[in-house]
Amino acid sequence: MADPAAVLSDLRAEGEELEQLVAPLAAEGWSMPTPAPGWTVAHQIAHLAWTDERALLSATDPGAFAEDAAQALTSPETFVDDGAQRLVDELPPASLLDCWRTGRAALHRALAGRPPGARLPWYGPPMSVASMATARLMETWAHGQDVADALGVRREPTARLRHVVRIGVRARDYAYMVHGLVPPAEEFRVELTAPDGDVWAYGPEDAVQRVTGAALDFCLLATQRAHRSDLALHAEGPDAAHWLDIAQAFAGPPGKGREPATVEGIGGGSADGAGAAL
Known part of the structure; x- marks a missing residue:
């Protein structure tokens, strides 16, 4: 079983690394398209912020999360994208970055404070604290890859x-x-x-x-x-x-994935992104 403290430490580091990519961007950088069709850099960060908010709700108020999830699952094909779009529409880049940064910190505190053996409700089966943190890290890394590809940045792989x-x-x-x-x-x-x-x-x-x-x-x-x-x-x-x-590491229906690269890709030959991971 994974050590929750170790996973949370790695999750924090993964978020900080991605923040270093997007924090210096001017407004036009946030509007840059990423390999995921229809998603800009802002959409990628908004998706992470929205999902972190849902994870925080799960960790702090399971009853409220259950109500929120029941409403979301009435639109199972669109609720994830709708959540990201809403944040992009409502928040300018600086505010969106602050929202994501603040949400990451709050989620870290909430998960670190959960007792051993705690199970957190989610859109599928309940998860342990370590599993929730691992899922958030996987998503942060994957959407960070979309951002890096859009910016033409080759990221150094880590033990995370x-x-x-x-x-x-x-x-x-x-x-x-x-x-x-x-x-x-x-x-x-x-x-x-x-x-x-x-x-x-x-x-x-x-x-x-x-x-x-x-x-x-x-x-x-x-x-x-x-x-x-x-x-x-x-x-x-x-x-x-x-x-x-x-193969897919994310929840939900099969993603379309990326087409074969026609030129040398970023980060080991990557091209397009897939559906959002939950």
């Missing part, structure tokens, strides 16, 4: 990618189910090279179905920030190969 990898590996069966497919019965072996050269391994060592490659590339694939053909991931076995075609 391990949290994104963990979600992607654990979400294997979910990826099959959202495509209307039955997950394979056997476990896969996943061996990924971390930014520092270490190997992060999951699954039985003697598994027939195997995935190997760079951790960064797996994260780009699982968050649908890059097309598989632009990444250095290797599959052994037909089931492992199929999984790489449908």
Whole structure:
């Protein structure tokens, strides 16, 4: 089980790194389009701010969150995008940045203050504090990649990618189910090279179905920030190969993902972003 304090520390660092990218931007920079169709840099930050607000509500007032979620789920295909759009419409860039910054800090305090074993309601099954923080980190990293791609910035991968990898590996069966497919019965072996050269391994060592490659590339694939053909991931076995075609670390329906890059991509060959992760 992940240590909530360690995940929260990494979540804070991930947010601070993204803030360093957007804080210096002039107004026109916030209006710059990102690879996610119809989303500007402002939309990316607004989405993170909106989702952090919902996570904070879950951690501090579960009853109010349940009411909010019930209303949101009457529009399951649009409520996430609608929340981001509302903030973009209401707040100028400086205020939006402050909203996101303040919300991140409040969420950190709220999650850190939850007792051991606490379960937080969400739009799917309830989550532990560590799982909520990991999900927020994954989203911050993925939407940060959209921002970095829009700005033409190549980010240095960090050990925080391990949290994104963990979600992607654990979400294997979910990826099959959202495509209307039955997950394979056997476990896969996943061996990924971390930014520092270490190997992060999951699954039985003697598994027939195997995935190997760079951790960064797996994260780009699982968050649908890059097309598989632009990444250095290797599959052994037909089931492992199929999984790489449908993998997703985010909740909700399958995202369209990005088209293959026509030029060298940013951050390991990334091109377009996918649907919003919850």
